[in-house]
Amino acid sequence: MWLGTYERDYSRTRVLVSGLGELGVDVVECHRPLWELTRHKAGGFLSPKRLPLTGARFARAWAELLREQRRAGRVDAIVAGYPAQPDVPLAAQCASARGVPLVVDAMISLGDTLSGDRARVGTAASAALGWLDRASARRADVLITDTRAHAEFFASAYGLDVDRIGVVPVGAESEIFTHAPAPDGEVVALFYGKLSPLHGLETILTAARMPGVPPVRLIGDGQLGPWLEAELARARPDGLERENWVPYERLGEELARSAICLGIFGTSEKARRVIPNKVFQAMAVGRPVITADTPAVREVLTDGEDALLVPAADADALADAMRRLAADAELRARIGEAAHRRFTEVGTPRAVASRLVEAIGAPAPAAEMAA
Numbered sequence: 001m002w003l004g005t006y007e008r009d010y011s012r013t014r015v016l017v018s019g020l021g022e023l024g025v026d027v028v029e030c031h032r033p034l035w036e037l038t039r040h041k042a043g044g045f046l047s048p049k050r051l052p053l054t055g056a057r058f059a060r061a062w063a064e065l066l067r068e069q070r071r072a073g074r075v076d077a078i079v080a081g082y083p084a085q086p087d088v089p090l091a092a093q094c095a096s097a098r099g100v101p102l103v104v105d106a107m108i109s110l111g112d113t114l115s116g117d118r119a120r121v122g123t124a125a126s127a128a129l130g131w132l133d134r135a136s137a138r139r140a141d142v143l144i145t146d147t148r149a150h151a152e153f154f155a156s157a158y159g160l161d162v163d164r165i166g167v168v169p170v171g172a173e174s175e176i177f178t179h180a181p182a183p184d185g186e187v188v189a190l191f192y193g194k195l196s197p198l199h200g201l202e203t204i205l206t207a208a209r210m211p212g213v214p215p216v217r218l219i220g221d222g223q224l225g226p227w228l229e230a231e232l233a234r235a236r237p238d239g240l241e242r243e244n245w246v247p248y249e250r251l252g253e254e255l256a257r258s259a260i261c262l263g264i265f266g267t268s269e270k271a272r273r274v275i276p277n278k279v280f281q282a283m284a285v286g287r288p289v290i291t292a293d294t295p296a297v298r299e300v301l302t303d304g305e306d307a308l309l310v311p312a313a314d315a316d317a318l319a320d321a322m323r324r325l326a327a328d329a330e331l332r333a334r335i336g337e338a339a340h341r342r343f344t345e346v347g348t349p350r351a352v353a354s355r356l357v358e359a360i361g362a363p364a365p366a367a368e369m370a371a
Contacts, residue, residue, distance in 0.1 A: 166359025
């Protein structure tokens with residue numbers, strides 16, 4: 001049972017639920033929307049003006065969820081889906097009453113994200129989020145993160161045994177991000193995202209202004225949107241195309257039309273611990289990825305084989321990698337195909353869901369054993 005106010009349409013949830021279905025696992029969803037009611041969250045829901053409304057909506061959602069989950073039949077585990085931390089106290093009560101394990105898909109630290117990486121909350125909210133992260137991690141029967149680097153962070157920060165934390169990659173939906181042949185025509189590098197600090201937008205823009213670099217198509221809006229608009233007004237890179245938003249279902253088409261995908265290049269500690277959705281999505285489509293060389297990325301990708309990895313915040317190295325790929329169609333094809341093969345090993349919904357089943361310690365479903 002997926003239980004709570006988790007983001008139902010976020011790719012993390014969609015990949016896991018889809019993959020579990022492929023494995024023959026029935027998923028019951030008891031959900032009320034909350035965090036997805038605003039596109040650009042970035043901590044805004046914790047502002048003094050919005051916090052009372054957020055709290056009231058949360059209470060109303062859980063009053064309905066408690067009634068709904070009681071009517072559901074037997075389940076083998078309850079999952080507090082991403083973002084899990086706010087739902088853990090009540091989800092834990094439900095799991096305890098049913099005598100089943102509570103799986104907390106923390107994936108990332110809320111305190112580290114909103115206080116450290118994004119610097120969007122004050123001291124009091126930061127302390128509260130840190131407490132919530134710790135309490136959620138300790139209450140979980142099974143704690144889930146997206147990378148080994150994040151598992152080590154949770155273990156160190158909250159005194160947990162790292163071997164008791166399940167690492168379940170974010171992966172990508174194969175139905176949306178389908179393997180596609182390399183595009184014809186001009187080589188274009190694609191970047192998309194919610195424009196948070198870990199993306200390293202300044203590094204991307206600086207590289208895009210350098211001679212010989214292929215044009216960049218930049219999709220997204222968010223926390224750094226006003227800064228980006230000011231930078232483009234000051235010195236727009238030649239050939240850069242900007243689009244504020246593209247529906248999630250169209251991102252696979254955007255990747256198919258692009259020759260290169262750009263990952264993230266920020267220097268925060270969180271940036272070193274994540275592999276962003278866009279990297280797995282580009283791998284699924286078969287596009288070569290350039291992204292920062294971090295401990296998390298090294299868990300999945302190898303420089304020169306299935307990606308080009310560059311030092312974080314190094315615009316010169318990023319520009320060199322972009323020129324290298326733009327000038328060599330054979331290299332783009334080789335790295336893109338190797339990335340797709342790696343995706344089939346670790347990033348498909350089935351592969352990702354298998355890691356979740358393994359972390360819970362459940363018996364392999366019949367569909368998996370027959371595969």
